Amino acid sequence: ALDLIKARAEELAGHGLVLSFSDWRDWLNREFERAMFRDERMVSPVVITHLAAARLRQFDFAVVVGADREHLAPASSTAIFANEAVRRELGLAGKAAARERLREDLILLISGARRLLFTRQAHRGDEVNLPSPELEVLDMLHELAYGKRLAITPQADVVRGDRGDVRPLPRPAPRLPLAAVPTRLSASAYGSLVACPYQYFARHVLRLIEPDEVSEALAKQDYGEAVHDILHRFHRDHPRLMQHDDATLAARLMALTDEAFAAACDDNFLEHGWRLRFASRIPAYVAWAKEREKTGWLWAEGETPRSRPLALNDGAALELHGRIDRIDRSGERVALLDYKTQSPESLRAKIKAPHEEVQLAFYSLLEGGAVEEAAYVMLDDDKVGTAPIPDVAAWAARHDERIVTLFSDLRQGAALPAHGLPAVCEYCDVGGVCRRPHHAEDTA
Numbered sequence: 001a002l003d004l005i006k007a008r009a010e011e012l013a014g015h016g017l018v019l020s021f022s023d024w025r026d027w028l029n030r031e032f033e034r035a036m037f038r039d040e041r042m043v044s045p046v047v048i049t050h051l052a053a054a055r056l057r058q059f060d061f062a063v064v065v066g067a068d069r070e071h072l073a074p075a076s077s078t079a080i081f082a083n084e085a086v087r088r089e090l091g092l093a094g095k096a097a098a099r100e101r102l103r104e105d106l107i108l109l110i111s112g113a114r115r116l117l118f119t120r121q122a123h124r125g126d127e128v129n130l131p132s133p134e135l136e137v138l139d140m141l142h143e144l145a146y147g148k149r150l151a152i153t154p155q156a157d158v159v160r161g162d163r164g165d166v167r168p169l170p171r172p173a174p175r176l177p178l179a180a181v182p183t184r185l186s187a188s189a190y191g192s193l194v195a196c197p198y199q200y201f202a203r204h205v206l207r208l209i210e211p212d213e214v215s216e217a218l219a220k221q222d223y224g225e226a227v228h229d230i231l232h233r234f235h236r237d238h239p240r241l242m243q244h245d246d247a248t249l250a251a252r253l254m255a256l257t258d259e260a261f262a263a264a265c266d267d268n269f270l271e272h273g274w275r276l277r278f279a280s281r282i283p284a285y286v287a288w289a290k291e292r293e294k295t296g297w298l299w300a301e302g303e304t305p306r307s308r309p310l311a312l313n314d315g316a317a318l319e320l321h322g323r324i325d326r327i328d329r330s331g332e333r334v335a336l337l338d339y340k341t342q343s344p345e346s347l348r349a350k351i352k353a354p355h356e357e358v359q360l361a362f363y364s365l366l367e368g369g370a371v372e373e374a375a376y377v378m379l380d381d382d383k384v385g386t387a388p389i390p391d392v393a394a395w396a397a398r399h400d401e402r403i404v405t406l407f408s409d410l411r412q413g414a415a416l417p418a419h420g421l422p423a424v425c426e427y428c429d430v431g432g433v434c435r436r437p438h439h440a441e442d443t444a
Helices: 002-011 021-034 084-090 095-112 133-146 156-160 187-195 197-205 220-237 246-267 269-279 282-294 344-351 359-367 392-411 422-426
Strands: 059-065 113-119 298-311 317-330 333-340 371-378 385-388
Touching: 002 021, 059 095, 095 113, 095 133, 187 197, 187 359, 220 246, 220 269, 220 298, 220 317, 220 333, 246 269, 246 282, 298 359, 298 392, 317 359, 317 392, 333 359, 344 371, 344 385, 359 371, 359 392, 371 392
Parallel strands: 059 113, 333 371
Antiparallel strands: 298 317, 317 333, 371 385
8 A cells, every 4th residue: 555655656746736635535545446455475376366367367276256147247337428329339349348358258267277166145135146147158058068057056955054063143242341431422322322232332432433435425414414514604694584584594595505515516516416405495494494583592502512421320420522503592491403304204203212312312411401492403395394302301301310320330330232123233334243143132
């Protein structure tokens, strides 16, 4: 990797192009993806390579892994402005040339290897994973010429295998030494602890948090962050909306939207879809915000950091910390709002499961005092509205008690078992550590 960076630095010496860190990181990621890393000091008779690089090479034994329809297939690249017909008319290489190249690679590999084995995963989920069409043609030809097929049907006892003394993994349930019990808790960490204690252990105790992926396209999370920034700047500049007409407010929101998505749209035309998605909701948001102001709720703060110590049963302290999207006030009354770009149906479902949905309750604990309202602002519909939690004080008190109990128990050696629901496990980024499908309780 260092040699690659050094070579690229020498090649680019003298160029005056200036990139942002994000653009530079995208470029470097692509360079790493294209590079072939090999330690030349290692001498081995085993060679791992791709099919095209095996041309004109001799092998005593070759194994082609992943010989199914998806992986052992002609290289394809979908062009936006030149489809297959246009490419043929212009004399450019297309699908037929790619298929011919694949067959040539296979012919050269077969003729250059004394023995050859093609393997593939038999099933993908509940469906049969079919072999590459090129291998099916070769198998059919061999059967017509020699009276037997090339494909090997695994014996039943090989498929089943002999389990012997092999036993399923026990469900992990680590216990923390006192010094390893965290002393700070955020809303996301608390949500992880509630969803699956083992997930919390891996993410926030072992700190095995998956790093951000380098992506050239905006994701739903990026869109949500942009919307948060737009609305924070809008209300900071216009804390009292009734002083302005709807057209002025909508124009300001549109200008902030254009500014927030400008860089992404310059890099990728398709990102205009995200910009237009929020732009279409601007009139509804202005109407909702003005109506809310009429009821007496006035914007007070946004993106506000808060922290609060919480006394545990053994006298130790746990610090709650976080950042509240929006705080409204009406006299001495306080309302906490959290902007959400999820569907209204999913947000209303969260409110119906107060023990699992912890974010608003956590923010209420952080704010303390007389929090009269805690609600999600639903921004993913033509009509903007709120999904408030019922009885904020009682809900926050229950979570206060639960946090104290959980961390007091952790300090006494309570376990952190892996017991997430399938919906939690489906998107969990520490599944490779937990390995739920191999747990004894989940194995027939």
